[in-house]
Amino acid sequence: MIKVIKDWFHRYFSDPQAVLLAILLIASFTILMTMSEMLAPVLASLVIAYLLDGLIINLQRWHIPRPIAAIVTYLTFITLLMFIVVFLLPLLSYQLTQLVHELPSMVAKGQQLLQDLPEKSEMISAEQVESIINSIRNRVQEIGQSVLSYSLASIPAVITLVVYSVLVPLLVFFFLKDKETIRIWFVGFLPKEHTVAKNVWIEMDAQMGNYVRGKVYEIFLVGTFSYFPFAYMNLNYAPLLAVLVGLSVIIPYVGAVLVTFPIIIIAYFQWGIGQEFFWTVGMYTLIQVLDGNVLVPLLFSEAVNLHPVAIIMAVLVFGGLWGFWGVFFAIPLATLVKALLSAWPRSPIVIEPAT
DSSP states (O other), X not given: OHHHHHHHHHHHHSSHXXXXXXXXXHHHHHHHHHHTTTTHHHHHHHHHXXXXXXXXXXXHTTTOOHHHHHHHHHHHHHHHHHHIIIIIHHHHHHHHHHHHHHHHHHHHHHHHHHHHHHHHOTTSOXXXXXXXHHHHHHHHHHHHHHHHHHHHTHHHHHHHHHHHHHHHHHHHHHHHHTHHHHHHHHHTTSOSOOHHHHHHHHHHHHHHHHHHHHHHHHHHHHHHHHXXXXXXXXXXXXHHHHHHHHHHTTSTTHHHHHHHHHHHHHHHHHHOXXXXXXXHHHHHHHHHHHXXXXXXXXXXXXXXOOOHHHHHHHHHHHHHHXXXXXXXXXXXXXXXXXXXXXXOOOOXXXXXXXX
């Protein structure tokens, strides 16, 4: 047993490049697990700066100097941030509150529909209907209590939002302005020979940049093009539902299914089974089809070569570790794991001759 472990260790950790990779991975994971809450503004700023740097590089391809490209990109980011904080967040908060207040009446209508089922179908008994109604009533009460608890704890959340609104734009500015200085400072801590780590980063930078920036564009486009038909049909809570549809693309396979239920439920309680209901559901289905078959192939120039089971596992694992950001970066992180396994230096297996 000891010999097996020794041979395995010699094969995967005899190369100094492999030891360097292992140290970088352990250090990064330790920092994220122990100081993620304290460093949350820094990590969020790094992600935003990384996304904005892609726009700066695109502007430089049009022969625009980097300082000017950085200023234009940063001002665009500040404008978008002001729009989200001043207009979008209050609107979504108001609509979410209205939806919570309307839940009791929607539940009452649903209960009436369930109570009429035993008269229309012999397959469902009155006892089963009563059990379903009690489950729904208890769930609605839990949601109400959760909303009340959140409202009572909203003051610290507001303070955190204010702090983030100041720190994040400031950090993003310095990360964009001093990108090369920070890179040189970080590389200065590495050994002179770090070819494998550099190659892994170059491969991941291409794949992660393509995926993350494409995903941001997809969220914006899907959310925007969902809002217009919802608003045209005068669907209740159109902005809130459009944002949910846009964010649903973050979670592969599952997000689209989950966000379908609130759209169908709100449309049904607003119009019933009628022409408006079918038009709304039909347009939403068309958006999902166009997203999967047209938008995704256009945005993602390099396909992520991962099995669906690996993608779902990555969403579950990294989402459980780091919440929203873990879900958002689940596929790039899974691709990083795959790239590391492929590029990891290995000693050849020595087969001893039989005696």
